[in-house]
Amino acid sequence: MTTPQDLLIIAMDVASSRPVGQGDLSLALAGAELVDLIDAQALSLDxxxxxPGAQWTMDDRLLNEAVSALIRQPPYESVEDWLWRRGRGLSSSxxxxxxxEAQGTPRRRRWIPLRTGRPEWGDSAARRRAADxxxxxxxxxxxxxxxxxxRDEPTEEAENLADDAVVTVLDAVHNAVTELEAVRQRRSIEEAAFDNIWRGQ
Structure with missing residues (x-):
C-alpha cells in the first residue's frame, strides 16, 4: 500500500468536518505521491x-505513472504546478x-459529498494498515x-516534521486546496450575481 491509497481509504472511512471534494482529494493524492517518491529517492526538491532522480520502477502502477509523468529536463516543474497537473481526476483513478484490487469495495458507490452515511467497507489488510x-x-x-x-488541524508531529522536502509538499497541498476553495467561492458568487440579473429582468 502507498500513502495515496491510505489517504483515499481514510477519506472514505473517517467522518470529516466538511465534505471532502474530489478536487481537494485529487490535489492531496498528487502530494501524497510526491511524498512517497521522495521517500523512494525517485526525486528530490530544489x-x-x-x-527527478534515476528512472525508478515502483511496485505500484499509479506511482509508476507518476514517475513517468515527471518533467526530466530543466526548467523543472514546481510542486504547485505538479499538484494541478497530476491531480486532475486522480481521486477517480x-x-x-x-x-x-478488491481491497475493500463500498456497498454504496456514491462519491463522498453525496453520501448519506459512512460507506461500509469489508475488512482488509489495506484498511487496517490505513487505520493504523x-x-x-x-x-x-x-x-x-x-x-x-x-482532520481540523494537523497533529503536533505533522507540524514538527524535520524533512524540509515533505514540509514543502504539505504546504503546497494546503495552499492548492485553499486556492481551489477560493475559485469555488468566486464561481458561486458570479453564478448568484448572474441569477439575480435574470430575476431582475
Missing amino acids: GDLIV YLAVLEA RWTSGEPVLAGLAAAVGI
Whole structure:
C-alpha cells in the first residue's frame, strides 16, 4: 500500500468536518505521491522544484505513472504546478484501482459529498494498515488529511516534521486546496450575481 491509497481509504472511512471534494482529494493524492517518491529517492526538491532522480520502477502502477509523468529536463516543474497537473481526476483513478484490487469495495458507490452515511467497507489488510497510520497520528497522513478537512488541524508531529522536502509538499497541498476553495467561492458568487440579473429582468 502507498500513502495515496491510505489517504483515499481514510477519506472514505473517517467522518470529516466538511465534505471532502474530489478536487481537494485529487490535489492531496498528487502530494501524497510526491511524498512517497521522495521517500523512494525517485526525486528530490530544489526549493520547490521537483528534480527527478534515476528512472525508478515502483511496485505500484499509479506511482509508476507518476514517475513517468515527471518533467526530466530543466526548467523543472514546481510542486504547485505538479499538484494541478497530476491531480486532475486522480481521486477517480485511485478509487478504480482500489476497487479493482478488491481491497475493500463500498456497498454504496456514491462519491463522498453525496453520501448519506459512512460507506461500509469489508475488512482488509489495506484498511487496517490505513487505520493504523491514522490512529497513530502518522504525521504525513495527518498533514494531508488536515489539508482536505478530514482532520481540523494537523497533529503536533505533522507540524514538527524535520524533512524540509515533505514540509514543502504539505504546504503546497494546503495552499492548492485553499486556492481551489477560493475559485469555488468566486464561481458561486458570479453564478448568484448572474441569477439575480435574470430575476431582475
